[in-house]
Amino acid sequence: MRKILALLALSISPLVATAEVNTFEEAGMIEDVNAGKNLITVNETLYYLPASVQLYDGGAAILKVRPGYVVSFNGTLASPYNRIAELYIHPDSVLVAEENMRDFNEQQGREKHAQ
Numbered sequence: 001m002r003k004i005l006a007l008l009a010l011s012i013s014p015l016v017a018t019a020e021v022n023t024f025e026e027a028g029m030i031e032d033v034n035a036g037k038n039l040i041t042v043n044e045t046l047y048y049l050p051a052s053v054q055l056y057d058g059g060a061a062i063l064k065v066r067p068g069y070v071v072s073f074n075g076t077l078a079s080p081y082n083r084i085a086e087l088y089i090h091p092d093s094v095l096v097a098e099e100n101m102r103d104f105n106e107q108q109g110r111e112k113h114a115q
Helices: 002-021 091-114
Strands: 023-034 039-042 045-048 070-076 082-089
Touching: 070 091, 082 091
Parallel strands: 045 082
Antiparallel strands: 023 039, 023 070, 039 045, 070 082
8 A cells, every 4th residue: 555655646746846847926016018918017027917817806907907016926837928827916016106107297297387
């Protein structure tokens, strides 16, 4: 019986190792979002973010992410883009990104009125 269990354990371990090799984890700031193609750029790398990936509120992540948000995510290695399976938006980064966008818009408004 022990021989069977040992052989079973040895035969399963390559499968587990293979599954781990095909996955990734990443974190960084979103640099660009192309919702039409379900692509986001993080750390100068394009990732495919399917509409099926949802956030904690049940909404599609691709419709809620914005440049400047800091995210953590994982998924599977794929070609031409790695595919995201789960994504987490760090809440503090949302506040900072929205504040920066407000400041930018106000500055643009002042420059437009000055002309």
